[in-house]
Amino acid sequence: MSEAETESESEAEPEPESDSESESEAEAEAEPESESETESESETEAKPDSPPASETGCMRGCSPRCRSLCARLRTPRHRAARRLPDWPHTRRTPSVVFFQDADCRPVVVVVQPRSLREHTRSEGTWSMREFMLPAAGVLLQSATGVDEAHHRIGWESGGPPGRVVHASRPSAPDSAWTVRLVDDPGPGPVLAWAAAIGGRLMAVFQKTTGPCDPCDVDTYLGVLEPGTMSWRERLPQRGTWGAPNDSFIGSVSLLVRDGTAYVAAQWRESVVTGSLSSSELRVYVAPDDMDVCMETVTSTSDMYAGTDGMQFTGASPVIAAGTAGRLHVLFLDIAAWHTADGANAVTGQLRLATRAQGGWRIAQLTEQRGQAAMPRPLEGFVRPSFVPSTHGRQFIVAAIRQAWDTGTIDNLDSPEARLELVTLRGHFALPD
Numbered sequence: 001m002s003e004a005e006t007e008s009e010s011e012a013e014p015e016p017e018s019d020s021e022s023e024s025e026a027e028a029e030a031e032p033e034s035e036s037e038t039e040s041e042s043e044t045e046a047k048p049d050s051p052p053a054s055e056t057g058c059m060r061g062c063s064p065r066c067r068s069l070c071a072r073l074r075t076p077r078h079r080a081a082r083r084l085p086d087w088p089h090t091r092r093t094p095s096v097v098f099f100q101d102a103d104c105r106p107v108v109v110v111v112q113p114r115s116l117r118e119h120t121r122s123e124g125t126w127s128m129r130e131f132m133l134p135a136a137g138v139l140l141q142s143a144t145g146v147d148e149a150h151h152r153i154g155w156e157s158g159g160p161p162g163r164v165v166h167a168s169r170p171s172a173p174d175s176a177w178t179v180r181l182v183d184d185p186g187p188g189p190v191l192a193w194a195a196a197i198g199g200r201l202m203a204v205f206q207k208t209t210g211p212c213d214p215c216d217v218d219t220y221l222g223v224l225e226p227g228t229m230s231w232r233e234r235l236p237q238r239g240t241w242g243a244p245n246d247s248f249i250g251s252v253s254l255l256v257r258d259g260t261a262y263v264a265a266q267w268r269e270s271v272v273t274g275s276l277s278s279s280e281l282r283v284y285v286a287p288d289d290m291d292v293c294m295e296t297v298t299s300t301s302d303m304y305a306g307t308d309g310m311q312f313t314g315a316s317p318v319i320a321a322g323t324a325g326r327l328h329v330l331f332l333d334i335a336a337w338h339t340a341d342g343a344n345a346v347t348g349q350l351r352l353a354t355r356a357q358g359g360w361r362i363a364q365l366t367e368q369r370g371q372a373a374m375p376r377p378l379e380g381f382v383r384p385s386f387v388p389s390t391h392g393r394q395f396i397v398a399a400i401r402q403a404w405d406t407g408t409i410d411n412l413d414s415p416e417a418r419l420e421l422v423t424l425r426g427h428f429a430l431p432d
Helices: none
Strands: 004-011 041-045 096-100 106-111 115-122 125-132 137-144 150-156 163-169 178-183 190-195 201-205 219-224 232-237 246-257 260-270 276-286 293-298 315-321 327-339 342-356 359-364 378-388 394-404 417-428
Touching (some): 106 150, 232 276, 260 327
Parallel strands (some): 246 315
Antiparallel strands (some): 096 106, 115 125, 190 201, 342 359, 394 417
């Protein structure tokens, strides 16, 4: 991929929240109190690609097109020394879901404690239906699966621990929801969910919930077949907890196509105090009946860095498939540095990796200055999402751009943060 061209525009701002990835030896964490509205339009052109990664062959033979998939941000944090990050299921989750049915009608689902209220717009008029749930739940993830059905997955609340509420409905207009309760895949955090054809669920999970010492930081891929309650698990990546460094998978994105699971993940290494020492972007390929293989996409940032160096990247990956099944991974670099209060890290600078013959091609979609180039304010991006076209070379990226008027994430004066919801529309230079 020699280059990717994009157009960007700012949209409505989200709530004023700082969501930078951080590793800190102290418990202090500041939330910005205000935001300012901005509106801008600009055109950007990505830098030339980096050289392709080493060829292992495990990405070849991608099958034909699938529907575009989109994954939510999952950016972990270290709170204090010897603690695991806060995983996605511990974070505030949305209560409103939007999708389109097979007739392209907009559907908004409001998630209530014990029901789903579905609002559908047809010929300029909104109508509402309500579906009761067998148990109260907390929404974790919502997406359209490769089976073209819409899926909603959440934890059961107020009942026995270890239960998951899975609700799904076909894309056909006015379809009914089917709801089932299944077992939690493991006692630890679930990093990503995906729904496959035929009602099969897949999950990437770990088996330890922090704080812990020692911690089991192996990462598992689980499969739940329709009509069953027990997860079949595989072990695509072992982690390490203890000297000389802790190493394990952080944020994750999961894509399922034709029975094969594709996992884009940030591989993290940190010292025993919890400070991040390096991170890289990896992609795991797990066919249903074959061994798991792994590729390192990149292990260095593209000039977005803090004073700790350029060996930090791969944050908040989002994996998706475009035309002819070509894989794309959207991700962020990391600016990491230390102050007297401890370790700091901010994610920023959107980059896009595309699987091509011979390896991965990486383009820079936005250019930001890390802490080493501009100590204050801190520039970054959080919560990226990505949808490539399944019929052409186009793609759409959305993310929250932030400028935080501080030189450290560990502060008590609640400095102002400026947040913008930015969308980028571009096209791939490679034949797709």
